[in-house]
Amino acid sequence: MDVCVDKFLFLDFSLKTKIALAEINKEKNQTYSYLKHLQVQAVKSALNGETLVVLPTGYGKSLIYELIPKMTNQKAIVISPLNSIISEQVTKKGNTAIWITDTVLNDLAWNGVGPKTEQVTSLMSGKVTHIFGHPEILVSKQFLEIVRDNLCDTVGYVFVDEAHCVVNWGCQFRPDYQKLSKLKSVIRGVVFVAMTATATHRMQHEILEKLCMSKSTTVVQTSNIRANIKFNIVKRQPSTGKTSAEESFETIVLPLLKELCTDNNDDFPRTIVYSKLKYCALGYELAHKVSMKSNTQIMDSISQYHAPSTSSMKEKLVQEMGHPSSKLKLLFATEAYSMGTDAPNIRRIVHIGPPSSLDTYMQEVGRGGRDGEDCDALLYYNASDIGKNVTSMMPEVCEFCISNTCRRTFLGMHFGMQHDHDTVSLHRCCDICADICSCDTCLAKRDIVDYDDQLTSDQISLSSALSSYFDAENRSNENKITGLTDELLTTIIKSSPKLSSKDDVARLCGDLQDLFIDNIYILISTVTK
Incomplete structure (x- = not known):
């Protein structure tokens, strides 16, 4: 019965x-x-x-x-x-x-x-x-x-x-x-x-x-850590001393803008850059300068979203971001653009400086890959971002940035969710796990590296950053030969201590596009200095 x-x-x-x-x-x-x-x-x-x-x-x-x-x-x-x-x-x-x-x-x-x-x-x-x-x-x-x-x-x-x-x-x-x-x-x-x-x-x-x-x-x-998001944490240039906070910001944003300026900007992965309010404006100003200098029309592809925006502007932007065929490719935003916003095809989430809490971080990272496709999350930080005098940030955010354990495992422990590594390949898990992935693709990449040469911690970080960059460019230019090969990656890593100028990189990389050379040099400068 x-x-x-x-x-x-x-x-x-x-x-x-x-x-x-x-x-x-x-x-x-x-x-x-x-x-x-x-x-x-x-x-x-x-x-x-x-x-x-x-x-x-x-x-x-x-x-x-x-x-x-x-x-x-x-x-x-x-x-x-x-x-x-x-x-x-x-x-x-x-x-x-x-x-x-x-x-x-x-x-x-x-x-x-x-x-x-x-x-x-x-x-x-x-x-x-x-x-x-x-x-x-x-x-x-x-x-x-x-x-x-x-x-x-x-x-x-x-x-x-x-x-x-x-x-x-x-x-x-x-x-x-x-x-x-x-x-x-x-x-x-x-x-x-x-x-x-x-x-x-x-x-x-x-x-x-x-x-x-x-x-x-x-x-x-269930776990709030989606399998299609890869978590990457990268050290950025200092915000004090010889490098100003604005210059540190520019080293991350300029490569994105130059990438957007290329002829194939239709292939540019839709990107949200999260930062503090004043840097949203700085990013937009940089875009104007790059657009004028390169004589390209990229401003229709860029916008900003923050609390001072009018309600009508916010509503229009939310609707535009939610449209899969929108021209909008790059959004500078504060945490005001997070909860409830639904843009289906965001492929990259960039944090310039960590957010105030891991709750906020997960809400913002969660804007990416909502259609189930892969999304890369990159969190850039420096010592000033996580210093003891930063009272507006929860202590677990600092621990997350400096931890050398799997990013998903760390987040899972914080939210009381167990991460099952079987649900995602190691090279798509996080920057930590990517270094130990033993799939055929990753093993083939490692076979190229001469392990008799002991890599420094800076070289290991640079390898991870360049690998992510090469992958992004190759995906965006899948019908073209970029020259961004595993062999070139290994050559750059080995030679990185001697690459002190953009000319050094240009000589090493041969006939590579100027845009690629610029971005490679910026990454070398950011990670190794």
């Missing part, structure tokens, strides 16, 4: 899921045909009670809160931290979603008199299935009264998107994040579902506590 009941429940769930997916496909012109394993687990869990969902960036957490209202015929309140996230979701859902702004809130509080706007009519009539907003609006006395008087019987779920903000922002920056449980006082039996891509075990407990979620809350989670 129990077997028959279980089979019936499975068929009922499967049928409801297919119907809901079909409706979403019709509304959004999508082609969802199935759910991933942990999406299924999350939806099933949420249908049975309160749930904490910890899944990687790009896994499809938003589909979970799209499905459940359609499967239950109940409305959902979705709490989100950023305008860009809400705008994107409301645009996708059309007239089945409403964004509760101050203006809409005033329209809702008509007290039964006066004309009703189209949005108010849609919300009260049942057309609206998703109610989006910031915590500051959704826990306001005015909104809580509206819910109590008009919506308490139709709202079944509260989804807290980017739930790590409850902990990271809830104390001082946005204290209303710690008041979200007020919604439980006006909606009897409402189910809370918290969702994030980055939460240590300690943070998970804090989220549940601050949201007053049930002790029987189910946690659906």
